[in-house]
Amino acid sequence: MAATIGWLYLITNAARVFAYAPQIVAVWRCHDGALAISLFTWSMWTISHVAALLYGALLMHDMYFVLISTVNVLGCALITGLTAWRRMEFARPPCSSAEPGQAAPTDGTPQPAFPIDQRQSRMAE
Structure with a gap:
Protein backbone atom coordinates (compact mmCIF):
# COMPACT_ATOMS: atom_id res chain seq x y z
CA MET A 1 0.00 0.00 0.00
CA ALA A 2 2.82 2.41 0.84
CA ALA A 3 4.46 1.76 -2.52
CA THR A 4 1.19 2.54 -4.32
CA ILE A 5 0.82 5.82 -2.45
CA GLY A 6 4.45 6.65 -3.21
CA TRP A 7 3.95 6.05 -6.94
CA LEU A 8 0.68 7.99 -6.90
CA TYR A 9 2.48 10.93 -5.29
CA LEU A 10 5.29 10.74 -7.84
CA ILE A 11 2.99 10.50 -10.86
CA THR A 12 0.55 13.23 -9.84
CA ASN A 13 3.33 15.65 -8.95
CA ALA A 14 5.25 14.89 -12.12
CA ALA A 15 2.07 15.64 -14.07
CA ARG A 16 1.75 18.93 -12.21
CA VAL A 17 4.78 20.22 -14.12
CA PHE A 18 2.60 20.28 -17.22
CA ALA A 19 -0.23 21.99 -15.33
CA TYR A 20 1.94 25.06 -14.74
CA ALA A 21 2.29 25.72 -18.48
CA PRO A 22 -1.27 26.97 -19.18
CA GLN A 23 -1.08 29.34 -16.20
CA ILE A 24 2.28 30.70 -17.37
CA VAL A 25 0.90 31.23 -20.89
CA ALA A 26 -2.21 32.95 -19.48
CA VAL A 27 -0.13 35.37 -17.42
CA TRP A 28 2.21 36.04 -20.33
CA VAL A 50 9.95 25.82 -0.19
CA ALA A 51 8.96 24.39 3.21
CA ALA A 52 8.35 20.99 1.60
CA LEU A 53 11.73 21.17 -0.13
CA LEU A 54 13.48 21.93 3.14
CA TYR A 55 11.53 19.17 4.91
CA GLY A 56 12.45 16.64 2.26
CA ALA A 57 16.11 17.65 2.17
CA LEU A 58 16.82 18.17 5.86
CA LEU A 59 14.48 15.74 7.61
CA MET A 60 13.43 13.02 5.17
CA HIS A 61 16.60 12.88 3.08
CA ASP A 62 14.40 11.77 0.18
CA MET A 63 15.86 12.76 -3.20
CA THR A 80 4.36 34.46 -9.00
CA GLY A 81 7.29 36.42 -10.41
CA LEU A 82 5.79 36.70 -13.88
CA THR A 83 2.49 37.92 -12.44
CA ALA A 84 4.23 40.53 -10.29
CA TRP A 85 6.27 41.66 -13.30
CA ARG A 86 3.13 41.98 -15.47
CA ARG A 87 1.44 44.02 -12.73
CA MET A 88 4.39 46.38 -12.45
CA GLU A 89 4.65 46.63 -16.22
CA PHE A 90 0.96 47.45 -16.49
CA ALA A 91 1.10 50.03 -13.68
CA ARG A 92 3.74 52.08 -15.50
CA PRO A 93 2.31 54.71 -17.81
CA PRO A 94 2.96 53.85 -21.46
CA CYS A 95 5.57 55.86 -23.32
CA SER A 96 3.94 58.36 -25.60
CA SER A 97 5.15 60.54 -28.42
CA ALA A 98 2.11 62.80 -28.09
CA GLU A 99 2.61 66.45 -27.25
CA PRO A 100 1.25 67.65 -23.90
CA GLY A 101 -2.48 68.16 -24.17
CA GLN A 102 -2.85 65.72 -27.08
CA ALA A 103 -4.19 62.22 -26.84
CA ALA A 104 -1.66 59.44 -26.93
CA PRO A 105 -1.69 57.40 -30.14
CA THR A 106 -3.75 54.24 -30.04
CA ASP A 107 -1.20 51.52 -30.63
CA GLY A 108 -2.73 48.71 -28.61
CA THR A 109 -0.63 49.45 -25.53
CA PRO A 110 -2.62 48.48 -22.44
CA GLN A 111 -3.72 51.39 -20.32
CA PRO A 112 -3.73 51.41 -16.51
CA ALA A 113 -6.85 50.01 -14.90
CA PHE A 114 -7.43 53.23 -12.95
CA PRO A 115 -6.38 56.18 -15.10
CA ILE A 116 -6.04 59.53 -13.40
CA ASP A 117 -9.32 61.37 -13.44
CA GLN A 118 -9.28 64.48 -15.64
CA ARG A 119 -10.35 66.60 -12.65
CA GLN A 120 -7.39 65.35 -10.63
CA SER A 121 -4.94 66.06 -13.43
CA ARG A 122 -6.29 69.62 -13.81
CA MET A 123 -5.99 70.21 -10.08
CA ALA A 124 -2.36 69.13 -10.21
CA GLU A 125 -1.51 71.75 -12.86
Whole structure:
Protein backbone atom coordinates (compact mmCIF):
# COMPACT_ATOMS: atom_id res chain seq x y z
CA MET A 1 0.00 0.00 0.00
CA ALA A 2 2.82 2.41 0.84
CA ALA A 3 4.46 1.76 -2.52
CA THR A 4 1.19 2.54 -4.32
CA ILE A 5 0.82 5.82 -2.45
CA GLY A 6 4.45 6.65 -3.21
CA TRP A 7 3.95 6.05 -6.94
CA LEU A 8 0.68 7.99 -6.90
CA TYR A 9 2.48 10.93 -5.29
CA LEU A 10 5.29 10.74 -7.84
CA ILE A 11 2.99 10.50 -10.86
CA THR A 12 0.55 13.23 -9.84
CA ASN A 13 3.33 15.65 -8.95
CA ALA A 14 5.25 14.89 -12.12
CA ALA A 15 2.07 15.64 -14.07
CA ARG A 16 1.75 18.93 -12.21
CA VAL A 17 4.78 20.22 -14.12
CA PHE A 18 2.60 20.28 -17.22
CA ALA A 19 -0.23 21.99 -15.33
CA TYR A 20 1.94 25.06 -14.74
CA ALA A 21 2.29 25.72 -18.48
CA PRO A 22 -1.27 26.97 -19.18
CA GLN A 23 -1.08 29.34 -16.20
CA ILE A 24 2.28 30.70 -17.37
CA VAL A 25 0.90 31.23 -20.89
CA ALA A 26 -2.21 32.95 -19.48
CA VAL A 27 -0.13 35.37 -17.42
CA TRP A 28 2.21 36.04 -20.33
CA ARG A 29 -0.64 36.82 -22.76
CA CYS A 30 -2.61 38.90 -20.27
CA HIS A 31 -3.08 42.55 -21.21
CA ASP A 32 -4.57 43.81 -17.96
CA GLY A 33 -1.69 43.23 -15.57
CA ALA A 34 -2.76 39.64 -14.84
CA LEU A 35 -5.43 40.86 -12.45
CA ALA A 36 -7.22 37.48 -12.49
CA ILE A 37 -4.16 35.77 -10.98
CA SER A 38 -3.95 35.81 -7.20
CA LEU A 39 -0.46 36.86 -6.15
CA PHE A 40 -1.27 35.94 -2.56
CA THR A 41 -2.30 32.39 -3.49
CA TRP A 42 0.69 31.75 -5.75
CA SER A 43 3.05 33.27 -3.17
CA MET A 44 1.65 30.98 -0.48
CA TRP A 45 2.03 27.95 -2.76
CA THR A 46 5.62 28.97 -3.46
CA ILE A 47 6.36 29.31 0.26
CA SER A 48 4.68 25.98 1.04
CA HIS A 49 6.79 24.23 -1.61
CA VAL A 50 9.95 25.82 -0.19
CA ALA A 51 8.96 24.39 3.21
CA ALA A 52 8.35 20.99 1.60
CA LEU A 53 11.73 21.17 -0.13
CA LEU A 54 13.48 21.93 3.14
CA TYR A 55 11.53 19.17 4.91
CA GLY A 56 12.45 16.64 2.26
CA ALA A 57 16.11 17.65 2.17
CA LEU A 58 16.82 18.17 5.86
CA LEU A 59 14.48 15.74 7.61
CA MET A 60 13.43 13.02 5.17
CA HIS A 61 16.60 12.88 3.08
CA ASP A 62 14.40 11.77 0.18
CA MET A 63 15.86 12.76 -3.20
CA TYR A 64 12.62 12.14 -5.14
CA PHE A 65 10.65 14.29 -2.71
CA VAL A 66 13.29 17.02 -2.95
CA LEU A 67 13.26 16.85 -6.76
CA ILE A 68 9.48 17.12 -6.93
CA SER A 69 9.45 19.96 -4.40
CA THR A 70 12.15 21.79 -6.35
CA VAL A 71 10.16 21.60 -9.58
CA ASN A 72 7.05 22.82 -7.75
CA VAL A 73 8.98 25.72 -6.20
CA LEU A 74 10.28 26.71 -9.62
CA GLY A 75 6.82 26.48 -11.24
CA CYS A 76 5.08 28.48 -8.52
CA ALA A 77 7.88 31.02 -8.28
CA LEU A 78 7.84 31.52 -12.05
CA ILE A 79 4.10 32.20 -12.05
CA THR A 80 4.36 34.46 -9.00
CA GLY A 81 7.29 36.42 -10.41
CA LEU A 82 5.79 36.70 -13.88
CA THR A 83 2.49 37.92 -12.44
CA ALA A 84 4.23 40.53 -10.29
CA TRP A 85 6.27 41.66 -13.30
CA ARG A 86 3.13 41.98 -15.47
CA ARG A 87 1.44 44.02 -12.73
CA MET A 88 4.39 46.38 -12.45
CA GLU A 89 4.65 46.63 -16.22
CA PHE A 90 0.96 47.45 -16.49
CA ALA A 91 1.10 50.03 -13.68
CA ARG A 92 3.74 52.08 -15.50
CA PRO A 93 2.31 54.71 -17.81
CA PRO A 94 2.96 53.85 -21.46
CA CYS A 95 5.57 55.86 -23.32
CA SER A 96 3.94 58.36 -25.60
CA SER A 97 5.15 60.54 -28.42
CA ALA A 98 2.11 62.80 -28.09
CA GLU A 99 2.61 66.45 -27.25
CA PRO A 100 1.25 67.65 -23.90
CA GLY A 101 -2.48 68.16 -24.17
CA GLN A 102 -2.85 65.72 -27.08
CA ALA A 103 -4.19 62.22 -26.84
CA ALA A 104 -1.66 59.44 -26.93
CA PRO A 105 -1.69 57.40 -30.14
CA THR A 106 -3.75 54.24 -30.04
CA ASP A 107 -1.20 51.52 -30.63
CA GLY A 108 -2.73 48.71 -28.61
CA THR A 109 -0.63 49.45 -25.53
CA PRO A 110 -2.62 48.48 -22.44
CA GLN A 111 -3.72 51.39 -20.32
CA PRO A 112 -3.73 51.41 -16.51
CA ALA A 113 -6.85 50.01 -14.90
CA PHE A 114 -7.43 53.23 -12.95
CA PRO A 115 -6.38 56.18 -15.10
CA ILE A 116 -6.04 59.53 -13.40
CA ASP A 117 -9.32 61.37 -13.44
CA GLN A 118 -9.28 64.48 -15.64
CA ARG A 119 -10.35 66.60 -12.65
CA GLN A 120 -7.39 65.35 -10.63
CA SER A 121 -4.94 66.06 -13.43
CA ARG A 122 -6.29 69.62 -13.81
CA MET A 123 -5.99 70.21 -10.08
CA ALA A 124 -2.36 69.13 -10.21
CA GLU A 125 -1.51 71.75 -12.86
